[in-house]
Each structure stands twice: as C-alpha cells, then as structure tokens.
Amino acid sequence: MVSPTDFFAALKQQDIGPFVGVPCSLINSLIAYATDHPNEVDHVNPVHESHAMAYAAGTYMATGKLPMVYMQNSGFGNIINPLTSLHQIYDIPAILLVTWRAEKGYGTDAPEHWIVGRDMEKYFDTFCLPYRIMHDADWAAQIKELADEARATKKPTVLCVKKGMFEPYTMQAKETSVSVLESMDVLRALKDSLPNAAFLSTTGMLSRESFTAKDTPDFYMMGSMGLISGIAAGCAEHTKKLVVALDGDGAAMMHMGQMPFIGNKKYKNLLHIVLDNAAYSSTGGQPSVAPTVDFAAVARACGYHSAETITTQQELDAALSGVSHLSGPVLWHIKVRATHHHDIARVSDKYTCPDVTQNFSQILTS
Numbered sequence: 001m002v003s004p005t006d007f008f009a010a011l012k013q014q015d016i017g018p019f020v021g022v023p024c025s026l027i028n029s030l031i032a033y034a035t036d037h038p039n040e041v042d043h044v045n046p047v048h049e050s051h052a053m054a055y056a057a058g059t060y061m062a063t064g065k066l067p068m069v070y071m072q073n074s075g076f077g078n079i080i081n082p083l084t085s086l087h088q089i090y091d092i093p094a095i096l097l098v099t100w101r102a103e104k105g106y107g108t109d110a111p112e113h114w115i116v117g118r119d120m121e122k123y124f125d126t127f128c129l130p131y132r133i134m135h136d137a138d139w140a141a142q143i144k145e146l147a148d149e150a151r152a153t154k155k156p157t158v159l160c161v162k163k164g165m166f167e168p169y170t171m172q173a174k175e176t177s178v179s180v181l182e183s184m185d186v187l188r189a190l191k192d193s194l195p196n197a198a199f200l201s202t203t204g205m206l207s208r209e210s211f212t213a214k215d216t217p218d219f220y221m222m223g224s225m226g227l228i229s230g231i232a233a234g235c236a237e238h239t240k241k242l243v244v245a246l247d248g249d250g251a252a253m254m255h256m257g258q259m260p261f262i263g264n265k266k267y268k269n270l271l272h273i274v275l276d277n278a279a280y281s282s283t284g285g286q287p288s289v290a291p292t293v294d295f296a297a298v299a300r301a302c303g304y305h306s307a308e309t310i311t312t313q314q315e316l317d318a319a320l321s322g323v324s325h326l327s328g329p330v331l332w333h334i335k336v337r338a339t340h341h342h343d344i345a346r347v348s349d350k351y352t353c354p355d356v357t358q359n360f361s362q363i364l365t366s
C-alpha cells in the first residue's frame with residue numbers, strides 16, 4: 001500500500017498539480033490528507049467531475065502545470081464531454097486518476113458500479129486514453145510515464161486505481177456543519193408526517209439512512225448522483241400525490257441546473273429537501289463547498305414558490321405542521337450534523353434496483 005505522503009511527494013517530484021476532483025471512498029485517505037495539508041497539496045473540490053476538468057484546463061493554460069483530476073469511475077461518464085470537446089481537441093493535458101469500483105464486474109460491489117466497472121479498460125481504449133493500472137511495485141514510475149506522455153502528446157492520460165492501494169489516513173479537519181439535527185431523526189419525522197407522499201432519495205448516505213430510518217416503498221436511488229430532483233419533477237408532472245425529493249448537499253450541487261427547470265414548471269406537488277451535512281458523507285466525509293451556498297435563496301431565485309432554511313428542531317416542527325397546505329415547488333434546506341454511520345444497511349441488501357422501481361411505481365400510480 002502507498003502512503004498519502006509518498007503519493008503527494010511523487011506528484012511534487014513530477015510537478016503534477018493541482019489535485020482536483022470529486023471524491024470516491026477508494027481514495028479517501030488521499031483527499032483527507034490533501035484537506036489537512038493545504039500548504040503542501042494544492043487541492044480543489046468542484047461539485048461535478050466535468051467542472052474539475054474545466055478547472056484543470058484553465059489551470060494548464062494559466063500556468064503550464066499538469067493537473068491531476070480525480071474521480072470515481074461512476075464520474076467517468078460525467079467527463080466525456082470536456083474530455084473529447086475540450087482537452088483532447090485543444091491539446092490540454094492532465095492526468096486523470098480514475099478509481100475502479102466493481103473491477104470484478106457484475107454482482108460484485110454496489111449495483112451502480114456493475115456496468116461501468118465491467119468495461120473500464122474498454123472505455124479508456126475507446127476514448128484513446130493511454131492508461132496504467134496502478135501497481136504497488138512500480139507506481140511512482142507509472143506516474144512519471146503518464147506525466148511524460150501527457151506532456152509530450154498534450155493529451156490526458158489515466159492512472160486507474162483499484163481498491164486497497166492507499167494506506168488509511170484519518171482527517172483531522174473539524175466538522176463544518178453547524179446544525180444539531182441528526183439526519184436519521186429528520187428522515188423519520190418526515191416519513192411519519194407524510195404517510196401518503198411518494199419519497200425519492202439520492203445516492204450517497206441519504207438513501208441508506210432513509211431506508212434504515214423507515215423502510216417505505218420509496219425510489220431509493222443508488223447511482224446517478226445529483227439527478228433525484230429531476231426524477232421527482234418527472235413524477236410530479238404525472239401524479240397528484242405529494243412528491244418529496246430527498247437530496248444531499250453534494251448531490252444537489254452536482255446537478256443544480258435542475259432547479260431553474262423545477263421553478264419554471266411550478267410543480268405544486270413537489271417538495272425538494274436538501275439535507276445538508278456540508279460533506280460527502282458516503283465517500284468518507286470530505287468537506288463540500290455547501291457552507292457557502294444558500295440553497296433557499298437559489299430556489300427562490302429559480303422560481304420555487306417558497307423556500308426556507310431549517311437548522312433547529314423547532315423550525316423543523318413548524319415546517320412539518322404546515323406541510324398539508326404546502327403549495328410547491330417548495331425547497332427546505334435542512335442543515336444536519338455530519339454523522340458517518342457506515343455500519344448501516346444498504347438498500348441493495350434487501351431490494352434489487354428493479355424491485356425499487358416496481359415498488360415505487362406502484363405507490364405513484366395507486
């Protein structure tokens with residue numbers, strides 16, 4: 001296993017940086033170390049993998065430096081556009097650190113990784129990306145080769161990282177969430193107060209927490225990070241039921257562009273809730289940029305009927321007491337504590353993805 005200290009020392013030796021991307025649990029020790037050592041590692045955390053590619057392109061043109069863009073293989077799909085229509089045609093190099101969840105393919109790891117995990121190497125070939133699968137023995141030489149090739153060709157190259165490559169490192173940085181509310185309590189209260197609503201929850205810790213707090217026939221999304229409010233919009237258009245989209249701060253920011261659409265369409269039966277723990281909890285609790293975002297103000301500016309920020313039990317109780325008269329689209333920005341209970345059940349322990357679709361469709365159409 002490689003220590004984060006050695007890894008970043010090797011990047012420094014090859015003059016590679018900044019280290020920019022969206023987290024994956026397979027590299028949480030690298031991100032934690034980078035977060036704790038801002039003077040040693042130039043680390044930047046945009047909200048979407050394509051934004052990381054864009055930032056890297058800007059950095060290269062401004063400095064000539066060779067950035068490393070990190071992402072989970074789930075996020076590889078998010079970079080195809082800037083990869084092929086920015087970096088590769090404008091001669092803008094970078095090293096892409098792509099993690100490899102579900103490297104053993106179908107039926108291994110969580111279901112959202114099966115299809116992309118099965119074919120990683122084919123994707124690298126298809127997109128003309130020279131790559132190395134990181135090896136314990138010669139990883140530093142691999143990084144040098146990838147850097148040399150990226151610089152010589154002015155095109156991106158890939159360091160593909162499997163599970164267990166990096167030594168653990170525990171982040172020292174303090175919790176940035178200011179709330180006293182616990183997400184599991186909030187979720188239970190929401191589900192108890194809204195027994196007839198159709199709930200959808202985002203990938204991340206939220207679907208697992210919602211399922212554990214109260215197992216109702218919801219659309220528990222395990223992949224497609226950030227798309228829950230868009231799916232909820234499609235439901236709200238076609239049902240009279242109250243549709244509740246449970247979003248995470250990281251997920252909501254990843255596809256915030258759905259909010260102007262929801263505001264424009266004025267779905268009266270849509271309640272969009274952002275449970276904001278100021279972190280990417282499910283990939284290791286890396287801080288997100290949510291503390292500087294006023295989600296309620298964004299929602300109002302996008303045309304939601306109303307929006308509020310909730311940080312206390314009293315505010316939550318008050319919001320829930322008026323929920324039967326709700327006229328949407330409404331956004332509640334609920335700030336919750338960043339708790340990292342990784343021992344809780346996974347939805348996939350009980351339901352397959354098609355089960356989830358079927359159960360939820362029945363609720364929507366009943």
Ligand SMILES: Cc1ncc(C[n+]2csc(CCOP(=O)(O)OP(=O)(O)O)c2C)c(N)n1
Nearest residue numbers: 074075204205206225248249250251281282
């Ligand atoms: C496109 C994409 N990028 C990255 C990931 C890896 N990932 C899964 S959950 C998650 C964090 C989600 O954070 P947030 O929405 O704040 O929810 P939390 O886990 O804190 O509940 C990340 C980065 C992913 N699944 N898909």
